[in-house]
Amino acid sequence: MSDIKLHYFNYYARGEMIRMILHYHGDQFTDHRVTVEELPALRTSGLAEFGQLPVLEIDGLVLVQSRSIARYLCQKFGYYPTSLENCYWSESLLDFREDILNEYLKAKSSGNSEQVEKLFEEKVPDWLRKAETRLERNNGGNGWFVADSISLADFAVFQTVWDYMLCEAKVNRRGPLVASCAPKLRLWADRLLESSASLRHYLETRQVLDF
């Protein structure tokens, strides 16, 4: 078993998709929750190559940039499409998710809750409808986002929809939005959870975070 260590703040944000992929695969790893005080030392040690987190130590390598790390893990674990076309379907969804994540993180870090509400009123519904249309493109929306098995695209959308709309702490408030704009996405999220006991265990026992 590889010796895997993830360094990220105690947020979901850009670290949780990586945690989810590792838990889905059932890997043991050190989940180092970095404090703001620890960050300078991580930088001077050279571990945080570009000065930011997440950083993943794996296979004797030190990886940075959340999407590149997620891509590396998915390729390593067989959660990455093989055809050029399917790589496109997966990658474009990862980028689509990045757009809404950036807006969400910006709104949250502004400390102005009205900005978050505005995002959920004005942009998230359309984002959900478009994600649903993408899901329906493949197998009528009754399988995965790309081809016949779970891939990077599924993890990217799942982290966003689960952490910010469907997890226990959010579902009363945001669940109805998902149900009305993207009913198949709701079923797909359940399907994803059903397919990994280790991810379910992690999600049921993790600390509830808002960010």
Ligand SMILES: N[C@@H](CCC(=O)N[C@@H](CS)C(=O)NCC(=O)O)C(=O)O
């Ligand atoms: N493009 C980078 C962005 C990384 C990033 O913005 N990291 C933030 C936390 S989400 C960070 O390290 N902030 C601390 C700082 O910049 O001082 C990625 O996706 O990994």
